[in-house]
């Protein structure tokens with residue numbers, strides 16, 4: 001695979017500005033900000049920052065493009081999406097390398113991200129003819145039907161952990177349904193999204209796909225803009241709440257997911273990207289009958305499979321966290337766990353003695369056993385490489401503990417009994433549950449959270465369209481009678 005990777009020098013996007021209306025624009029604010037390589041702390045480049053006036057211009061362009069895009073026949077929209085998928089596939093290695101450089105996620109794993117994005121575009125291209133309403137029988141003298149219509153301009157604000165995948169995959173259904181899209185890349189890691197804008201710049205008609213790098217201010221301006229019909233976020237709970245508050249004024253909808261077990265527990269924690277995945281199974285509940293055996297296997301697996309290294313090196317198995325501030329926050333959680341009496345089994349500090357990652361924001365893969373429900377690491381989202389292990393004996397009590405959190409995105413159940421799985425699944429308060437597997441995602445299967453982990457479910461058309469009901473009285477309208485015949 002190493003031979004397939006392009007050189008790092010050739011990979012960064014040549015444009016660092018704002019992409020809208022099919023063109024690159026310097027920011028009206030004239031502001032640029034440094035973007036970093038979390039693998040060594042160095043500055044990679046300066047990237048434009050979209051201000052409120054830039055957001056106005058981009059939203060206007062997307063709004064103007066909407067009428068043409070929504071009336072483009074579904075088969076033609078599908079052809080645009082398939083072309084985008086092909087182009088992304090051709091640049092998969094470059095996008096993976098850019099995300100490794102800018103997020104710290106190991107490049108070998110990031111290769112699949114661009115492929116997932118392309119697969120989503122192909123999948124939703126195939127579904128464009130399925131954006132359908134239904135007819136509803138009533139009485140003999142009336143005829144009722146519903147239409148699914150695109151919403152208009154949709155803003156997608158995305159988190160830093162998988163930028164190219166979040167941008168590429170999650171535009172697919174929106175575009176297929178006839179919406180125009182503005183993507184706001186993560187402030188920490190905008191480079192792969194800028195490259196996406198470059199490679200897709202002549203794929204879609206101007207204004208259909210727009211990409212505006214910046215941070216919170218741009219996100220806020222998008223959330224409150226009257227011409228933005230919907231804001232979708234992949235991000236943290238406080239951001240989701242802030243966006244819902246901001247969007248409320250303009251009434252926008254928001255969408256805010258023994259060996260085999262040991263390996264599953266270890267893999268579910270996503271140590272590869274330093275635990276920075278929304279779906280990480282960071283709390284592990286092991287029954288006392290196999291607690292010690294599974295825990296030993298988990299520790300051995302993590303110790304041998306996840307070694308901090310240079311993110312752009314294809315042999316690296318674990319990257320840094322995204323920034324110095326996040327590294328300090330994760331280390332402070334580790335300190336709190338030690339002070340509250342959890343038992344440190346592995347890791348617990350920033351790695352030392354590895355010259356090639358000096359200056360990077362790394363934290364060793366960390367496992368705490370004997371974690372109690374009241375401890376901070378058991379209650380708050382760390383979003384770092386820290387796993388908390390609990391021992392349990394009583395099924396009702398463990399389900400109570402599993403649900404005793406503000407969050408509810410994913411869970412995984414490992415059991416030899418399908419009866420146990422079926423009995424337990426409905427009791428667990430998460431939007432997505434794996435059984436005897438973990439971390440896999442499936443095309444077209446809704447993914448989203450319960451409680452503070454999300455509102456809405458990323459399903460196919462419900463999140464991209466509004467449902468318009470039409471009632472036609474045959475007595476009042478001859479055309480309608482013709483339609484029914």
Ligand SMILES: NC(=O)c1ccc[n+]([C@@H]2O[C@H](COP(=O)([O-])OP(=O)(O)OC[C@H]3O[C@@H](n4cnc5c(N)ncnc54)[C@H](O)[C@@H]3O)[C@@H](O)[C@H]2O)c1
Nearest residue numbers: 158159160185186187215216219220235236239242257278
């Ligand atoms: N539920 C999921 O599917 C999912 C997937 C990946 C990550 N996440 C979550 O994302 C978080 C980590 O990513 P992050 O640190 O980039 O999250 P974040 O919430 O800090 O930022 C996410 C995005 O929102 C923007 N933003 C921040 N404040 C905003 C505001 N007030 N208005 C509009 N936009 C605003 C940011 O610029 C960024 O682009 C974790 O909490 C993780 O659980 C969730």
